[in-house]
Amino acid sequence: MKKNNIFYQINLLLIAVATILMASCKTEKPLSVAEPVKDITGSWQVIRATRNGTDLTSIIDFTKFRVNFKAGAYNLENKLPFLVDADGQYSLDDPKYPFKITFTATGGTPVATPFTYPIVNGKRQLTITFSPGCPNNSYVYVLQKTN
Amino acid sequence: MRSYLHIKGKRLWKCCALISIAIILACCGEIITGVDQPATATVGSVVPITVHINIPTVGNGGPDYLIFGFLVPKGWKAAQNTTITYNGPLGSGTMNLIPAGTVAKNGGGLDWPAYMKKTFQIGGNLIDDMEWVAYQSDKAYPHSDGNALSGDLNIKIKMGADGNNTLVKLGYVITDTGNGFTSDSNGTYYSEKVTDCFELTGGTGDLVDFCNPQLTTINPPKSLDNDIITLTFDGTVVDTKLIQGNPTETYLCATAYTSDGKTISVCEQTDKTKMVQTTSNSKKYQITFWPKSFFGTTGTQTITKIEYFITDKTGATKVGYGNTDAPFVYTFKCS
Numbered sequence: 001m002k003k004n005n006i007f008y009q010i011n012l013l014l015i016a017v018a019t020i021l022m023a024s025c026k027t028e029k030p031l032s033v034a035e036p037v038k039d040i041t042g043s044w045q046v047i048r049a050t051r052n053g054t055d056l057t058s059i060i061d062f063t064k065f066r067v068n069f070k071a072g073a074y075n076l077e078n079k080l081p082f083l084v085d086a087d088g089q090y091s092l093d094d095p096k097y098p099f100k101i102t103f104t105a106t107g108g109t110p111v112a113t114p115f116t117y118p119i120v121n122g123k124r125q126l127t128i129t130f131s132p133g134c135p136n137n138s139y140v141y142v143l144q145k146t147n
Numbered sequence: 148m149r150s151y152l153h154i155k156g157k158r159l160w161k162c163c164a165l166i167s168i169a170i171i172l173a174c175c176g177e178i179i180t181g182v183d184q185p186a187t188a189t190v191g192s193v194v195p196i197t198v199h200i201n202i203p204t205v206g207n208g209g210p211d212y213l214i215f216g217f218l219v220p221k222g223w224k225a226a227q228n229t230t231i232t233y234n235g236p237l238g239s240g241t242m243n244l245i246p247a248g249t250v251a252k253n254g255g256g257l258d259w260p261a262y263m264k265k266t267f268q269i270g271g272n273l274i275d276d277m278e279w280v281a282y283q284s285d286k287a288y289p290h291s292d293g294n295a296l297s298g299d300l301n302i303k304i305k306m307g308a309d310g311n312n313t314l315v316k317l318g319y320v321i322t323d324t325g326n327g328f329t330s331d332s333n334g335t336y337y338s339e340k341v342t343d344c345f346e347l348t349g350g351t352g353d354l355v356d357f358c359n360p361q362l363t364t365i366n367p368p369k370s371l372d373n374d375i376i377t378l379t380f381d382g383t384v385v386d387t388k389l390i391q392g393n394p395t396e397t398y399l400c401a402t403a404y405t406s407d408g409k410t411i412s413v414c415e416q417t418d419k420t421k422m423v424q425t426t427s428n429s430k431k432y433q434i435t436f437w438p439k440s441f442f443g444t445t446g447t448q449t450i451t452k453i454e455y456f457i458t459d460k461t462g463a464t465k466v467g468y469g470n471t472d473a474p475f476v477y478t479f480k481c482s
Contacts, residue, residue, distance in 0.1 A: 051375055059435040081373050133374030134481035137367045
């Protein structure tokens with residue numbers, strides 16, 4: 001009789017544990033995270049540059065060259081070969097997932113180029129590929145915000 | 148009739164026969180046995196070139212397509228200006244351009260032209276403005292029963308699409324789609340042949356010399372004034388008066404000719420024109436600059452060509468084209 005009682009108590013305990021375990025499960029509702037709009041506003045400088053794969057960073061002075069983006073407009077400081085040679089407007093093909101940036105120099109035609117926008121060492125970088133001279137000569141500039 | 152060949156002993160005969168068979172078996176890849184190519188031609192002429200090939204085989208394999216690579220200056224636009232046919236005991240047909248991006252066998256993901264460039268570089272030429280143009284036979288051939296396939300590739304190329312007089316070493320390479328540029332215990336499955344310096348004359352452009360070391364070179368070889376260019380002075384080519392004393396730096400003295408008929412001269416011995424020795428005692432000096440900024444042109448001006456000398460720190464000692472008093476000339480153009 002005593003044995004039966006113990007079984008009864010164990011059964012009760014098991015049912016209680018099972019109920020608690022089941023009660024603890026509930027459907028999780030994932031929070032919807034909105035992809036942030038990519039904001040490139042600011043002043044950018046070249047931290048790495050190549051011409052046809054040859055590193056130019058240490059043999060051309062890129063330290064003073066700046067590309068400043070602000071409210072849909074850009075301007076260039078201490079010019080070097082770039083997609084455009086005059087100040088003007090810029091736009092991204094998609095504000096959240098941009099793959100292409102278009103520069104339109106004032107009075108000029110729009111020039112678009114694919115670009116990447118990775119985070120390296122906690123800082124955004126902007127990688128732009130272009131050919132300012134002969135079409136076979138390809139330049140890659142990696143830009144980083146100055147501040 | 149009496150034979151003049153006397154080999155004493157059956158054993159010796161057998162031994163020789165065995166060695167011969169072993170040699171034949173050891174060779175199983177494609178071989179370029181010769182190239183018939185003229186030494187000179189004129190710009191715009193159609194030049195016939197014949198590449199003799201031999202393909203010894205071992206056992207049965209394939210069928211594989213024949214791959215042929217042709218090393219030429221980029222400016223010749225050989226892909227558009229060349230036709231290639233082949234003929235041999237197994238028939239005749241055409242060699243077709245391999246579409247760009249076609250992955251090469253054993254090429255590690257590269258397409259054929261890139262695989263050729265990686266394997267054979269630019270065939271000993273000195274200016275990296277050359278390309279490998281890759282072709283494939285229209286029909287495949289089997290490797291069977293040790294049969295040797297021999298034949299000719301008949302190339303017809305319209306020379307010098309860029310109009311430049313040229314000195315260049317042309318290159319030829321063959322392999323097949325089953326092996327690529329590999330070797331194994333059966334032998335080597337490819338063959339490369341680079342010919343002596345070929346001369347193209349009668350053009351209107353500058354002489355482009357891929358064969359001989361130049362006192363100065365400009366990289367990229369083809370550029371505009373809105374490119375960043377690197378000018379190298381190689382003091383090891385000839386003994387110039389500038390290099391006596393082994394200076395650590397030399398200077399650029401240049402004149403730009405602009406599209407609006409003006410000339411701009413930059414001839415000073417400052418940091419702006421300094422050419423730094425690439426490594427100590429290398430006798431090679433380099434300067435990298437953006438011509439638009441170097442000469443300070445206005446937005447509407449374009450530089451068409453530059454004439455330049457290399458000078459010492461005082462500016463008194465100058466070296467020009469071919470170690471003479473005439474300036475080096477570089478024309479800005481893309482073709």
